[in-house]
Amino acid sequence: MSNNNPLIKALPPAVDYLSYLTILEYNLTLEQLPLLHDILQDTTLTANIGWDLVHLLLPLLPQSQQCLHDVARLGNPREVVLKVTELLEAIGTTDEETKEEEAEDELDETDGYERAEDSRPDKSPLGTAVTSEKNASTANLTQAPDLTSREVPSKISRFSALLDMLAILHPRIKTRYPSRFLSTSLQAILPAYATLVLDTQATEAVFSFINTFAGTKRPRLPPRKSSTQVPTKAAQLPPAASDPQATGESLAPEETALNERLLQSFLTFVAEGYMSYLPVNDNTPALSWSTRLLEHLHPEKNIPGRRTICTAFEEDEALHRRDSTIGQMLALTRDLNLALEDLRCSLFEPDPVANDDYTDLPASASEVPLSRPGCLYLLCASYVSAVLFRAPSTQLQAPGKSTFFSLLSDFFGDPSSSTLGSESLSLIDSLLFLGHYTLQGDDLRSFLERPENDSVFTKTLQYFSIISANTPSAALRYAAHLLTSKILHAHPNDQLRLSFIKDTLQHCPYENLKGSAVGWLKDEILAANPPRNSSAASRPSEDRNIEKTDSGIFATPACIATLAPHLFISPNSIAAKDEFKAHEGFFLTALNFYYLLLCNEGLKEKLDLRGAMRQVEELNVDGGWLGSMEKGLWRFGDGGVEGEDGDTANGKQMNLLEGMIALCKKKER
Numbered sequence: 001m002s003n004n005n006p007l008i009k010a011l012p013p014a015v016d017y018l019s020y021l022t023i024l025e026y027n028l029t030l031e032q033l034p035l036l037h038d039i040l041q042d043t044t045l046t047a048n049i050g051w052d053l054v055h056l057l058l059p060l061l062p063q064s065q066q067c068l069h070d071v072a073r074l075g076n077p078r079e080v081v082l083k084v085t086e087l088l089e090a091i092g093t094t095d096e097e098t099k100e101e102e103a104e105d106e107l108d109e110t111d112g113y114e115r116a117e118d119s120r121p122d123k124s125p126l127g128t129a130v131t132s133e134k135n136a137s138t139a140n141l142t143q144a145p146d147l148t149s150r151e152v153p154s155k156i157s158r159f160s161a162l163l164d165m166l167a168i169l170h171p172r173i174k175t176r177y178p179s180r181f182l183s184t185s186l187q188a189i190l191p192a193y194a195t196l197v198l199d200t201q202a203t204e205a206v207f208s209f210i211n212t213f214a215g216t217k218r219p220r221l222p223p224r225k226s227s228t229q230v231p232t233k234a235a236q237l238p239p240a241a242s243d244p245q246a247t248g249e250s251l252a253p254e255e256t257a258l259n260e261r262l263l264q265s266f267l268t269f270v271a272e273g274y275m276s277y278l279p280v281n282d283n284t285p286a287l288s289w290s291t292r293l294l295e296h297l298h299p300e301k302n303i304p305g306r307r308t309i310c311t312a313f314e315e316d317e318a319l320h321r322r323d324s325t326i327g328q329m330l331a332l333t334r335d336l337n338l339a340l341e342d343l344r345c346s347l348f349e350p351d352p353v354a355n356d357d358y359t360d361l362p363a364s365a366s367e368v369p370l371s372r373p374g375c376l377y378l379l380c381a382s383y384v385s386a387v388l389f390r391a392p393s394t395q396l397q398a399p400g401k402s403t404f405f406s407l408l409s410d411f412f413g414d415p416s417s418s419t420l421g422s423e424s425l426s427l428i429d430s431l432l433f434l435g436h437y438t439l440q441g442d443d444l445r446s447f448l449e450r451p452e453n454d455s456v457f458t459k460t461l462q463y464f465s466i467i468s469a470n471t472p473s474a475a476l477r478y479a480a481h482l483l484t485s486k487i488l489h490a491h492p493n494d495q496l497r498l499s500f501i502k503d504t505l506q507h508c509p510y511e512n513l514k515g516s517a518v519g520w521l522k523d524e525i526l527a528a529n530p531p532r533n534s535s536a537a538s539r540p541s542e543d544r545n546i547e548k549t550d551s552g553i554f555a556t557p558a559c560i561a562t563l564a565p566h567l568f569i570s571p572n573s574i575a576a577k578d579e580f581k582a583h584e585g586f587f588l589t590a591l592n593f594y595y596l597l598l599c600n601e602g603l604k605e606k607l608d609l610r611g612a613m614r615q616v617e618e619l620n621v622d623g624g625w626l627g628s629m630e631k632g633l634w635r636f637g638d639g640g641v642e643g644e645d646g647d648t649a650n651g652k653q654m655n656l657l658e659g660m661i662a663l664c665k666k667k668e669r
Contacts, residue, residue, distance in 0.1 A: 005032075005035065006023055006027050007023070007024065007027060007032060007035055007036065007039060008035075008039075010023045011039070011045070012045065017045075017048045017049050020049060021049050021052050021053075024036075024049075024053070024056065025056060028056055028060070030060060030063050033060065033063055033064055033066070033067055036067050037066050037067050037070060040067060040070040040071065040074060041070070041074070043074050043241050046070060046071060046074040046075050046241075047074065047075055047076045047241070047244055048076075049075075050070075050071040050074065050075020050076060050079070050080050051071075051075060051076060051079035051080045051082070051083045052083070053067070053071050053075075054068065054071060054080065054083050054084060054087060054165070055083070055087060057071070058087065058153065058158050058161065058162075059152060059153060060153075061153040061157050061158065061161055062153070062157065062161075065161060065164075068161055068164070068165055069164075069165075069168065069237055071165070072164075072165040072168035072169050072240075073168060073172075073237060073238065073239075073240040073241060074240070074241045076244055076245070077169045077170075077172040077173045077243055078173060078175075078181070078243070078245055080165070080169055081166065081169045081170065081173065081181055081185060082184075084162050084165050084166055084169065084185075085184055085185050085188040086188075087158070087162055088159070088162050088185075088188040088189055088192045089188045089191070089192070091155055091158060091159055091162075091191075091192040091195065091196075092188065092190070092191025092192035092193075092194065092195055093191070155195070155196060156196055156199050156201050156202055159192055159193075159196055159202055159205060160201060160202070160205040163189065163205045163206065163208070163209045164205070164208075164209075166185055166189075166209060167208065167209050167212035168237070168240060170182055170185065170212075170213070171212070171240075172240050172241070172242070172243055173243055174242070174243040174246035175243075175245075175246070175247075175249070176247075176249040176250070176251060176252050176255070177252055177255060178251070178255060178259065179255055179258045179259050179262060179361070179362070180361050182259055182262055182263075183262055183361050183362065184361075186262060186263075186265075186266045189206070189209075189266070190266070190269055190270070190273065193206060193270065193273055194273050194277075197273050197274055197276075197277045198277055198279070200321065200325075203270075203274060203325055206270055207328055207332065210263060210266070210267060210332055210335075210336070211332075211335070213259070213263055214263065214332060214335035214336050254363075254364050254365065257364075257365045258362065258363075258364060258365045258368070260336065260337060260365070261365035261368045262362070262368055263336050264333075264336050264337075264338040264342075264368075264370065265368045265369060265370050265371070267329065267332055267333065267336060267338065267374070268338075268343075268346075268370040268371040268374030268375055268378065269371045269374055270329070270374070271326075271329050271371070271373075271374040271377045271378050272371045272373040272374035272377065274325065274326075274329075275287075275326075275373070275374075275377045275424070275426040275427075275430075276373070276424045276426055276427070277424075278322065278425070278426055280425065280473065281316070281318055281319055282312070282316070283473075283474070283475070284309060284312060284313075284319060284475070285425040285426075285429060285473040285475060285476055286322075286424075286425045286426040286429045287313075287322055287323070287326065287384075287426070287429065288309050288313070288429065288475060289380055289384050289429055289430060289432075289433035290429050290432035290433040290435075290436060290475075290476065290479040291309045291475045291476075291478075291479055292309050292310050292313070292384075292388060293384075293387065293388070293433055293436050293437060294436065294479060294482065295308050295309060295310050296310070296387060296388055297436070309475070310388070326377070326381045327381075327385070329378060329381070330378065330381050330382060330385065333378060340379065340382050342370075343370070343375040343378050343379045343382075344375075344379060344399070346369075346370040346372065346375045347372055347375040347376055347379060347407070348399055348403045348406075348407065350372060350410075372410070373411075373427060376411075376427070376430050376431075376434075377426065377430055380430045380433055380434060383398070383433070383434075383437055384433070387437070398437055398438045399434070399438055400438075401438060401439065401443070401444065401447045402447070402453075402456070404434060404435065404438045404439070405456045405459075405460055407431070407434075408431065408459075408460060408463050409459070411423070411427060411431060412431075412463050415459055415462035415463050415466065416462075420463065420466050420467065420470075421466055421467045421469070421470040421471040422470075422471075425471075425472075425473055425476065428467060428471055428473075428476050428480075429476060429479075432464075432467075432476060432479045432480055432483060435464070435483045436479070436482075436483055436486075439483070439486060439487065439490075444486075444487070444490045445490045445491075445492060448487075448490055448491045448492065449491075449492045449493075454493075454496060457487070457491055457496070458496075458500065460487055461484055461487060461488055461500055464480045464483050464484040464487070465480070465481075465484045465504065465508075465513055465516065466510070466513070467480040468480035468481040468484055468513065468516060469508075469510035469512050469513035469516075470510060481516055484516070485516075485519075485520060485523070488500060488501075488520055489520075489523065489524070489527075494524075494528075494552040494553045494554055495553060497520075497524060498524075498553055498554070498559060498562065498563075501517050501520050501521050501524075501563065502562060502563055502566065504516075504517040505517050505518075505563060505566035505567060506566045511582055511583055511585055511586045512585060512586075514586045514589075515585055515586050515589040518567065518586075518589045518590060518593050519589070521559070521563065521567075521593070522593055522596065524554040524559075525554050525555075525559065525603065525607070527554070528552050528554035528555040529554075529555050529602070529603055529606065555606070556606075556607070557606075557607050557608035557611060557612070559607065560597075560607045560608070560609060560612040561608070561611065561612050561615060564612040564613070564615055564616050565615065565616065567590055567593070568590060568594065568612075568613070568616045568625045569590075570616075570625065570628040570629075570632075571583065571587070571628060571629060571631070571632030571635075571636075572628050572631070572632070574632065574636075577636045580632060580635075580636040581636070581653075584653045584654075584657065585653075587629065587632075587657060588653070588656055588657055588660060591629070591657065591660040591661065591664060592660065594625075594664055595660065595663055595664050595667065597609050598664060598667040598668065599667065613625065626661055626664055626665050626668070629657070629661050630661055633654060633657060633658055633661070
């Protein structure tokens with residue numbers, strides 16, 4: 001250790017602490033870090049300058065990690081924790097103006113920290129004497145090191161290092177109200193984590209931070225291969241210094257419960273952030289809980305030779321990592337004494353006073369809310385572990401049906417909203433999973449047969465039918481379609497079922513959803529008019545909750561007569577090719593349904609199909625419905641060949657339409 005080194009030569013009491021910080025700013029390089037580590041073992045020195053070293057050491061990561069640990073162990077914990085919190089807030093800032101300011105600050109830091117001196121208060125208690133002494137002490141020192149060629153540490157590296165420091169700092173703070181420091185830190189971590197949530201290392205850093213407070217109250221898991229390199233302490237750190245500002249006061253009575261509740265709340269918000277930003281991986285949205293549950297409940301529907309989603313989550317490393325991450329969150333709920341019943345109560349029976357905004361520091365545990373989306377994800381994860389992985393420790397019953405239906409309004413809002421279906425894929429997947437998990441058994445029919453639940457029935461169908469039409473994930477659209485069909489067919493009132501089908505055909509703006517309505521009608525008609533030798537086992541599993549009967553409106557001509565004007569629509573009013581193209585899918589579905597009725601002589605006579613088609617012809621359709629469909633093909637499809645725009649797919653669709661029209665005309669004769 002050379003006495004000529006400026007970091008040694010200027011050590012207090014040679015200069016005051018403020019001047020020494022300035023000297024460090026001008027002379028700190030990677031080569032000086034081992035020397036600085038030795039210097040920082042002086043507890044008095046580190047307690048006085050540690051808080052202002054953090055922003056100098058961050059740009060030198062990872063080599064400066066040891067010095068950051070020194071600051072966290074030996075600096076004044078109350079001052080350093082506030083500085084760390086401030087730097088985390090800077091990471092979590094998203095507005096463009098602040099981003100530019102942060103970039104400028106980083107450039108200044110890597111360029112020798114020229115502005116650091118100007119950012120300090122010049123007016124000290126010693127007045128100009130300090131300034132003169134500082135100038136004299138630094139006159140012969142080297143110029144600020146040129147670090148512009150050095151790559152600035154990534155945001156995730158800084159985030160992990162700062163959380164590592166907080167894990168050391170918070171246990172050191174000995175005050176009557178430590179929750180005030182913890183609450184401030186947690187609020188700074190969440191926005192920073194939100195900007196890094198797609199990085200696995202960020203989530204691992206958060207888990208490590210929580211474990212510092214929670215400990216481990218469960219058996220250790222077997223080691224697993226990790227795809228990321230998470231910084232860990234190679235060896236136990238030396239003992240930390242005591243809190244120099246500790247007064248010896250005991251904790252306030254409510255502090256233990258309040259600190260635990262803060263961490264519980266923090267975990268639920270972390271779960272919300274993680275799940276909300278999960279991307280689609282190989283056409284697999286989020287954690288695909290709803291799809292995996294359907295594969296588990298109906299294995300007979302899995303296509304032989306095609307990899308199931310359940311298998312994909314076992315074999316694909318990225319997907320398996322998602323399961324592992326949510327599994328670690330569930331383990332942390334146990335470590336933090338966050339019972340599943342607490343999650344359930346916060347989700348299904350939210351406190352009307354609770355507010356997601358921490359505008360003031362909470363004074364009691366009851367003032368700290370849990371994230372409702374976070375509770376939903378953790379609760380669904382516990383159900384998934386019980387159903388798919390047969391976890392023996394899950395002792396929580398499924399929510400009641402009325403409770404589930406009310407939950408949809410809370411998360412989806414108004415069913416007529418234009419944004420319905422654009423929510424995060426994780427939220428949609430979780431509610432679809434919960435729907436399929438909850439709405440099982442014959443008690444769904446008994447719930448729906450109560451007249452007071454008719455509005456709930458209609459509103460729920462609106463939610464899931466619209467999601468089945470416009471959510472971007474095909475897997476979630478299919479799961480929503482199956483759930484809509486299950487709820488629709490379970491209602492004992494056939495007039496209400498027919499009314500919903502008619503309303504969908506008449507008013508729905510989504511053509512693919514109109515196609516689904518034709519499918520619902522077909523299922524209802526086949527269930528109301530069963531062949532005498534049929535059995536429940538011969539029908540698709542999702543339709544087995546449709547009561548088979550020879551009575552009801554779906555066994556009479558009234559059902560077709562009611563729906564024919566909205567089912568067998570003419571393309572005569574369509575003026576543009578793009579508009580016709582938008583209707584192609586529905587036209588094809590209607591033709592398939594019409595052909596099904598034509599092929600079944602019993603149904604054709606019983607439902608008076610001819611009478612319904614005469615009703616359609618009376619609506620000024622020249623040449624009947626099939627004739628108007630043929631004219632539409634001639635006008636917009638050039639006889640079913642490839643269009644002018646080279647749309648081969650459109651040409652194939654036109655060919656299918658032409659083929660179905662020919663089959664139907666042949667069957668009509």
